Amino acid sequence: MKNKTIKFLLKVFMFFPVCFGVMLWFDGFDLNDWIFKIVVGFVGAFGLTFWQLFDYEKYSDIAYEDFLESKHSLRLDNSEENWSKFQEMIENPLLKLKITEKTENKLKVQIERKIIDSILTVSKTPDAIIVNIENKFFSFLPDRAENYRIIQKLAKRSQRSKSILTSGA
Structure with missing residues (x-):
């Protein structure tokens, strides 16, 4: 249920x-x-x-999987435009970021917060770009919708969204 x-x-x-x-x-x-x-x-x-x-x-359209969670996932079309937008967001951040891993097909960034930092992982597969965000520690606890807010902004900024937001990965 x-x-x-x-x-x-x-x-x-x-x-x-x-x-x-x-x-x-x-x-x-x-x-x-x-x-x-x-x-x-x-x-x-x-x-x-x-x-x-x-x-x-505050988010009336929030899915059951994302409700009171800090782990969220997004699946986008694998296009050069979407990938370059993520590269640009990392190079010109609006938040305090620390790049932990950067390869040709994967970006892993730590978003610094007051209490518990978040980990944003962007992976490029042959058919999709998969974006995951979760708290660095205690990812099973709610985070006052901070990670959901970030993944919503990423979904709005990227082009040609392939599917809806889902929790976990």
């Missing part, structure tokens, strides 16, 4: 151990009042996920 509400609840359960662990750590790992700590863990996890929700809901 592909429902955004279920995905929201799964992310709440994913954040719960972190929030519960932080609560235990601040309380000195004292389990005397464990019901209160569980409730605070769930409230914290719900708050974190709800905070992320508003950034993703």
Whole structure:
């Protein structure tokens, strides 16, 4: 069942151990009042996920696979024009970038962020150009739709889009 509400609840359960662990750590790992700590863990996890929700809901056409995720993928026609646009974006960046790998058929760039950097990989295959973006660490956690925003901008800038955005790769 592909429902955004279920995905929201799964992310709440994913954040719960972190929030519960932080609560235990601040309380000195004292389990005397464990019901209160569980409730605070769930409230914290719900708050974190709800905070992320508003950034993703700005995009009304966002797919289920991209909702509350930081991994996104784009498939474009393999044309010289599309490839040169990516080369130009790397040479004249609007963001703080660090090129980690550059070959004839692959570009790998680290986009520097405040907390967790993102990795943008552009691969050229015989029939398509595949663009992937994900967080460098903890790519399973939502990122306030920052990576989705970047991949949307790349899709708008490139010509002759071949297929829709999908998550993972």
